Amino acid sequence: MAATINAPPDRVWPWLVQLGGDRGGWYSWDYLDNAGRQSAREIHPDWQDLALGDTVKYWTRRRGPVDGWTVAALEPNRFLGLHGLSDLRGQPLDPKQSRPSAYTEGLWGFLLAPLPDGRTRLVIGGYEAFRPRWLAWLSSFFGVGIVWVMQARMLVVLTRNIERMNKPPNASSTQ
Numbered sequence: 001m002a003a004t005i006n007a008p009p010d011r012v013w014p015w016l017v018q019l020g021g022d023r024g025g026w027y028s029w030d031y032l033d034n035a036g037r038q039s040a041r042e043i044h045p046d047w048q049d050l051a052l053g054d055t056v057k058y059w060t061r062r063r064g065p066v067d068g069w070t071v072a073a074l075e076p077n078r079f080l081g082l083h084g085l086s087d088l089r090g091q092p093l094d095p096k097q098s099r100p101s102a103y104t105e106g107l108w109g110f111l112l113a114p115l116p117d118g119r120t121r122l123v124i125g126g127y128e129a130f131r132p133r134w135l136a137w138l139s140s141f142f143g144v145g146i147v148w149v150m151q152a153r154m155l156v157v158l159t160r161n162i163e164r165m166n167k168p169p170n171a172s173s174t175q
Contacts, residue, residue, distance in 0.1 A: 001148070002123040003155040007166040009077040009112040009120045015040075015158055016080050016110050018047035021059030021068070027157040028150045035059040041161055050074065056082060060090070067092040069108065080110040084128075088135075104130050122158065124151055 005012055018024035018040060024047055025039030037059055040047075050056075050071060058068040068090075073081030084106045085093045093103060106128035113121040126147075 001125070001151050001155060002121055003159050004115070005120045005122055005159050006118075006163050007120060008118050009114050011166050012112055012120045012122060012158075012162055013077045014043045014048055015162055016112075017050045018044055019080075020047075020056040022057045022065040023047040026058075026150075026154060027161070028153040033058075033150055035061045039157065042165065050080075066090060070095075072107070073109070078112055082108040084108070099131065102131055102135070104128060104135075122155065124155070 015024070015027070019026065021034055021037070023040075024044065025037060026033045027039045028034070030036060030038050052071050052074050054071045055067045056069040056071065057065040059065055068086075069082035069084045071080070072083040073079055083095075084104070085095050086104055087093060087100060088102045088104065093099070099105075106126060108126040109124070111123040111125075113123065115121055
C-alpha cells in the first residue's frame with residue numbers, strides 16, 4: 001500500500017518514529033488498533049528517539065502496553081523495519097530460542113521515497129507467517145482484509161496530519 005504525501009521525507013519520518021501504543025499510536029481506527037486511545041495529532045519530541053533493537057508496543061484493554069514489534073531496520077528519513085514474533089496469546093517470543101508449535105512472526109516495513117517535487121511516496125508492506133499452517137489459511141481468509149482496512153486508514157490519517165503540519169503560514173495572516 002502507498003500514499004503520496006505533500007511533504008519531504010524529513011517531515012514524514014518523525015510521525016513514523018513515534019509509532020506505538022505507548023507513544024503516538026497507530027494512526028488508524030483508534031478504538032480497534034489502540035484500545036480506544038487517540039493517536040497523536042502532532043509530533044512529540046520525547047517520542048523521537050528510536051534505535052535498532054527497541055521495542056514498539058501495542059495497547060490492549062486488558063494488559064495495557066505490550067511488546068509487539070522490534071526495530072529490525074532503521075535508516076532515518078528512508079526506511080523503518082519492524083519484526084514481530086509472539087505466541088498466539090500475544091506474548092513476545094525470543095527470536096534466539098526455538099519456535100513453539102503455535103506462533104506468529106511478521107515483518108512490517110515503511111519506505112519513504114522522495115519525489116522530485118518535494119513530496120514523499122510512503123510505501124507500507126509486510127509479511128506474516130502463522131504456525132500451525134491452518135492458522136495461516138484462516139489469517140489469509142480474514143486477516144488480509146482487516147490489515148488492508150487498518151493500513152488504508154493509517155495512510156489517510158498520516159497524510160492528513162503531515163500535510164496539516166506542513167502547510168505554509170496563511171499569506172493573509174502575515175500582512
